[in-house]
Amino acid sequence: MSTLSFAQLSCPMPKLDFDIITLGHGSGGILTNKLLESGVFNLLKNPYLDERHDGAVFNATGKMAFSTDSYVITPIFFPGGNIGDLAVNGTLNDLAMCGAIPKYLSLSFIIEEGLTMTEFWDILVSIKIASEKAGVHIVTGDTKVVERGKGDKIFVNTSGIGQVHPSAAISSKNIVTGDKIIISGNIATHGIAIMSVREGLDFETDIVSDTANVAHDVISLLDEFGAQIHLLRDPTRGGVATVLNEIAKDILLGIDLVQKQIPVLEQVQGACELLGLDPLYVANEGVFIAIVDAEISDHFLAKLKTMETGNDAAVIGEVTAAHPGQVVIKSPIGGRRVVNMLVGEQLPRIC
Amino acid sequence: MKFLTEYRNPEMVEMYLEELRKTVTQPWTIMEVxxxxxxxxxxxxxxxxxPEQIQMVHGPGCPVCVTPLQLIDKAVFLAEKKGVILCSFGDMIRVPGSERSLLEAKAAGADVRIMYSPLEAVKLAKENPDREVVFFAVGFETTAPANALSVMHAKLLGLKNYSILASHVLVPPAIEAIMNDEVTRIQAFLAAGHVCAIMGMGQYYDLVEKFDMPIVVTGFEPVDLLQGILMTVRQLEAGKANLENQYARVVKPEGNPEAIKIIEQVFEVTDREWRGLGVIQLSGWEVKEELAQFDASKRFSINIARAPECPDCIAGQILKGIKKPGQCSEFATRCTPEHPLGAPMVSSEGACAAYYHFANVR
Incomplete structure (x- = not known):
């Protein structure tokens, strides 16, 4: 007997007369209907989706934010999450980084034939849980199936619309010399969690991805600090180093980092040492960077540390007029070096 | 992280720096290999x-950098061959060949896989009996035992579809070649701790004697490096030329006899071309004749024309410490880590790439 996953226990999969997804399920015909009716629509039920229309119709007033992202992760299930909650949280976080309160999401799947219905169901349940937790509705979507070998099990795209917080003024133009750079949590955890379960890398670890929705916490911070939060970014692909380089080049100011203040879990640091990777370039989820007015940085940090996603938050550096366009880090032993943009993907070193 | 944090201790670093400042009285040029x-x-x-008087010159000890262009072309050729799975350490796959890198070959359809250990490649060969699995066995003495072990494993398993494209290079002959250059400015060496952990310190006594210069076997953490530099400078200031071991917690004088044994079972010494330095006599290992079936360069017929190196690259002078990267007209203009013209810009461990990344901080 196969064991039931947590998702299956909380939302049991309906009885279906197929157990793997085939090309027919994306054809628009009866099979598609079966898949959607018994699966997606039923599970993600809400008044907008229940219309079964070509798109969603809703009211909106005021300033809105709109963001889209595609998720193509291998493996699709990893310690701490799966491609489903990653796709929801990722786009919610992008909206939060715009200072917006997420409202509606679209959800599209490109499925490679052969994906089991159990896997698909587990992903759907994670999507349901993540979107419910965030209080957003999935209002429109699409499912396509491609031939075996033409995809990588499943690709997910989500787009999101959010209402911009009334007191938010998130723009790199607001950054000034002396602003503090704050990270909301331990870096590199997600990337290393994924790598630890990749093929060809046999190392045992209990590192779990920190994929999470940071929107609630960001909104509370905006409530309190408003326009004194100058910029928010989530350092996903390319990690903290890449995002800070983009910012430095954009604002034509420098960024000084202090390495020993950057929080990294010990086992993540250990894995990075072993694999020859620099945690500054490893991908993050559920972590954000805030660049804030120096005046509020202590309060901002104190408040962030009391929040669900901010326990390990820290001030990691500041904006400086020196070395414009460059990120410079002070090593624990007091030396300084430039932290560059990565050329291509970070690859493990030979020795 | 014990055994690491104590070698990154800021107070220890400051202590060694202070000691260095007190010890050094004149300029010294030291190469870390x-x-x-x-x-x-x-x-x-x-x-x-x-201290400003101490100038570190970055040696040729980056295996990615010194791997000849032609060998990268060979690896790309094999990767593109039907039925071949080409396995490589991560940082080798981005290095541009004369036409393309392994990464580009992969994007164009070749089956290229990144591995952390050649034993993974042996496993892959066992699981794919209808494919040819080739491991791109690049590296110094450090990666040789694992590569040799993979050949022995494949032999033991009776695999007929596993081979290695070996390009092993050896440190002591490179030190000798650098010191034999008439215009070299190097006055002492930090020898590579991990290499000595395998091979022991024996060969370095001869070098110390022959060139009358200090060599200190040194580790890799900040405290290791500063202690190694201090030991070197103390010798230089005192006019001594000895072999010392800073990295005694890892390096035994006799090395690792088990590792040496397995290397000797699989490899034999050969002349080897180093990118940027040219051919150095008896400076590499190749798979022994009796194990030729595991030697990809013999197993496959590879007809690759020799690609010319960029004539503007002064890699040889950089790798010998004769010139600094900034003295090259192409540095950071036509030659960048994205588009390296030659060896030292190829990997982040190469001298030019290190300077490229390090620039503007002083």
């Missing part, structure tokens, strides 16, 4: 906290 040491010097910002 190993790319791992270069990487650590740069990453920890050690180069800009050293």
């Amino acid at each position: 190993c790319g791992g040491q270069t990487h650590s010097l740069v990453k920890n910002g050690i180069l800009n906290i050293l």
